[in-house]
Amino acid sequence: GSSAALWFFHSRASFDRGRRHRRVSGDMDGIEHRTVAVNGINMHVAEKGEGPVVLFLHGFPELWYSWRHQIVGLAARGYRAVAPDLRGYGDTDAPPSPDAYSIFHIVGDLIALIDTLGQDQVFVVGHDWGAWVAWYLCWFRPDRVKALVNLSVAFSPRRPGVKPLDYFRSLYGDDYYVVRFQEPGEAEKVFAHFGTA
Secondary structure (H helix, E strand, O other), X not given: OHHHHHHHHOOHHHOOOXXXXXXXXXXXXXXXXXXXXXXXEEEEEEEEOOOOEEEEEOOOXXXXXXXXXXXXXXXXXXOEEEEEOOOOOOOOOOOOOHHHHOHHHHHHHHHHHHHHOOOOOEEEEEEOHHHHHHHHHHHHOHHHEEXXXXXXXXXXXXXXXXXXXXXXXXXXXXXXXXXXXXXXXXXXXXXXXXXXX
C-alpha cells in the first residue's frame, strides 16, 4: 500500500546519511544544525535567520542540503528558514517498519516540528516528494500553513479505491522508479552505482 511506498522513499536505503553533507557544509554561511524530538523520532533540522518561518521539504533522493542556498537567501531577507531531513532521510531517525512511514506519521512529524519551533503557522515550500507531503500537510492541517509553494508536483487529489502504486504503474509502467523500487534490492542496486546504498 501507500505506507510501503512512502517507507522506501524515507528509508535508510534511499539515500546516504546526511552526516557527509553536514561535514561538507560545515559552518556554511552560518547554517545551524540541531536535532529535535518530534512524534517519537529524532529529526535533524538545518536552520538560519529570524522572523517568520519558512519550512522547506526536500524531495527524493534529497536532504536538507538541497535547500542550502534558499536557507541563506531567505535568512538574509528577514525569514527563519528551516529545512529538516524528513523521516528516514539523512540524520533523522529511520524507523524499521514500513508502517511507520504513512503520510499521517510524516505530517505528524511536521506538526510536531512546527510546535517545537514555537509557531502557529509557517510558510511551506515543497519539492518533488516533499511537495506531496506539503499537499497533505495543507489538506490535513490548513490551520498550520500560511502559504504553500510547491515545485515540480501539481496537486493530485486522492482517488478512493485506487492505490497510489497502481496509479503510478498505470501512468508510467513497471520500470518507473516508484514501481521498480518496490522490489527488494532494486533501490540498493541502483544506488550502489553512486556509492550511497
